[in-house]
Amino acid sequence: MDSIERLAAKARTGIWGLDNILSGGLSRGHVFLVEGAPGTGKTTVALQFLLEGIKAGETCLYITLSETERELREGAASHGWTLDDGLTIFELLPPESLLDSEQQQSLLYSSDLELGETTKQIFEAVDRVKPHRVVLDSLSEIRLLAQSSLRYRRQILAIKHYFSKFDTTVMLLDDLTADVADKTVHSVAHAVFRLEELAPAYGAERRRVRVIKYRGTKFRGGYHDATITKGGLNVFPRLVASEHRTNLKRSSFSSGITGFDQLLGGGVETGSSTLVLGPSGTGKSLIAIVFAVAAVTRGEKAALFVFDEELGLLFARMKGVGIDLEALRDAGSLTIEQVDAAELSPGEFAHMVRKQVDERGIQAVVIDSLNGYQAAMPEENSLILHMHELLQYLNRRGAATFMTVAQHGLVGDMKAPVDVTYLADTVILLRYFEARGSVRRAVSVIKKRMGQHESTIREFLISNRGLTIGEPLEEFQGVLRGVPIYVGQARPLLEEPAA
Numbered sequence: 001m002d003s004i005e006r007l008a009a010k011a012r013t014g015i016w017g018l019d020n021i022l023s024g025g026l027s028r029g030h031v032f033l034v035e036g037a038p039g040t041g042k043t044t045v046a047l048q049f050l051l052e053g054i055k056a057g058e059t060c061l062y063i064t065l066s067e068t069e070r071e072l073r074e075g076a077a078s079h080g081w082t083l084d085d086g087l088t089i090f091e092l093l094p095p096e097s098l099l100d101s102e103q104q105q106s107l108l109y110s111s112d113l114e115l116g117e118t119t120k121q122i123f124e125a126v127d128r129v130k131p132h133r134v135v136l137d138s139l140s141e142i143r144l145l146a147q148s149s150l151r152y153r154r155q156i157l158a159i160k161h162y163f164s165k166f167d168t169t170v171m172l173l174d175d176l177t178a179d180v181a182d183k184t185v186h187s188v189a190h191a192v193f194r195l196e197e198l199a200p201a202y203g204a205e206r207r208r209v210r211v212i213k214y215r216g217t218k219f220r221g222g223y224h225d226a227t228i229t230k231g232g233l234n235v236f237p238r239l240v241a242s243e244h245r246t247n248l249k250r251s252s253f254s255s256g257i258t259g260f261d262q263l264l265g266g267g268v269e270t271g272s273s274t275l276v277l278g279p280s281g282t283g284k285s286l287i288a289i290v291f292a293v294a295a296v297t298r299g300e301k302a303a304l305f306v307f308d309e310e311l312g313l314l315f316a317r318m319k320g321v322g323i324d325l326e327a328l329r330d331a332g333s334l335t336i337e338q339v340d341a342a343e344l345s346p347g348e349f350a351h352m353v354r355k356q357v358d359e360r361g362i363q364a365v366v367i368d369s370l371n372g373y374q375a376a377m378p379e380e381n382s383l384i385l386h387m388h389e390l391l392q393y394l395n396r397r398g399a400a401t402f403m404t405v406a407q408h409g410l411v412g413d414m415k416a417p418v419d420v421t422y423l424a425d426t427v428i429l430l431r432y433f434e435a436r437g438s439v440r441r442a443v444s445v446i447k448k449r450m451g452q453h454e455s456t457i458r459e460f461l462i463s464n465r466g467l468t469i470g471e472p473l474e475e476f477q478g479v480l481r482g483v484p485i486y487v488g489q490a491r492p493l494l495e496e497p498a499a
Helices: 003-008 016-021 042-055 069-078 115-129 139-146 149-164 184-188 258-263 284-297 311-319 325-330 346-360 370-374 380-396
Strands: 031-036 060-064 087-091 133-137 169-174 191-198 206-214 223-229 232-236 273-279 302-306 334-338 364-368 400-407 426-435 438-448 457-463 466-472
Touching: 016 206, 016 223, 016 232, 031 042, 031 149, 031 184, 042 060, 042 069, 042 087, 042 133, 042 169, 042 191, 042 232, 060 069, 060 115, 069 087, 087 115, 115 139, 115 149, 139 149, 139 169, 149 169, 149 184, 223 346, 232 346, 258 438, 258 466, 273 284, 273 380, 284 302, 284 311, 284 325, 284 334, 284 364, 284 400, 284 426, 284 466, 302 346, 311 325, 325 334, 334 346, 346 364, 346 380, 364 370, 370 380, 370 400, 380 400
Parallel strands: 031 169, 031 191, 060 087, 060 133, 133 169, 273 400, 273 426, 302 334, 302 364, 364 400
Antiparallel strands: 191 206, 206 223, 223 232, 426 438, 438 457, 457 466
């Protein structure tokens, strides 16, 4: 690759999600600023950027004014990386006289070096290595040496113009230990990336990335969730459903239960979302899983994302109603993911769902439940926005989505913790009612955007044979309120099947 072709191709950062946000990576031959408080992952990003350059056959230089070479190598080793061929680490240390106890009058750091000498050593290292990619860590040391905004700006401009002579792609790191209102480098840098770390009241820290500016390049704005795991920083681009428009031909999606399909007017549709709403214990998870199992039975693939229930208990409970989830999972037709809302960010969850749908061709997605999903959200409005984008995306991919929400209370006036009924294409409502001294269950479809559905309320029974749908409860009033009144004559209700 000649120099013109190399400059035309963007420099990938080695972080898939970040490259996706940046429309392919970094424009070569420019200066980029990565800023964030200590511990947000700046050094990790810088190392991934240089290692990606080495992989592409480029010469890379890491200039460190704050960390020692040993610390850098130890940090890289924790991710399974080795910093050898193709990467030069230049550790800018104070002269030996500053470390001589007899000549020290106070504690001195590398920032005590005279600014001109520091810059000279940086330029000499660049002349010696002639790198394609450079990381300068960190600007806080140069800012302290400059002592004034004017001098600091002039120094940054000098560094920028010097590197431009070599068509070098430069990444400057800033730990924001100085005045956060100082935007000196923002105006000089070609692009600015901000790394943030948030500490929720409970659970692991949450990380996010934001592109503040990127000259002449379209990028995906807003905040994007991120994590640091062994292997580096992972960025999960914010889902924008409008980017995934397709010409989808919808078809009927059966539950596999005749009475249920009749209630739904023939079933639900592919490329639509269904919300199963009701108090705890009414069978919301079972109904959602019934649809997923029906898809698998037809030879399709389904994915189940469980927020609230331990998988071992779920497997045992489903076996009690004749559904062997473990066997379906082991056969490869059903994917089951246990989701810990305290550890997983909303962006990471959306990425998890997208990956299953895109890579495995999932046609039925079950999210059980939105109550658990809400726990991963900073506020209710965020849940609505996340769910809107995720549902629109799944609809456009042709997947049938089933969500459950547990309402507060068991009978009487019940409310959901968050109202997403307007987002769903179909809403199935479950209720308890009392008859002949026992607690029964009722199901109704209160909304369906596409096609007709029954307006009746039917009794349903959960037994060792699965789900059984009864006849309409025509002689009861007030079932949806949870306090029904019997107004008809005695007639048979559903009975438990014989063992």
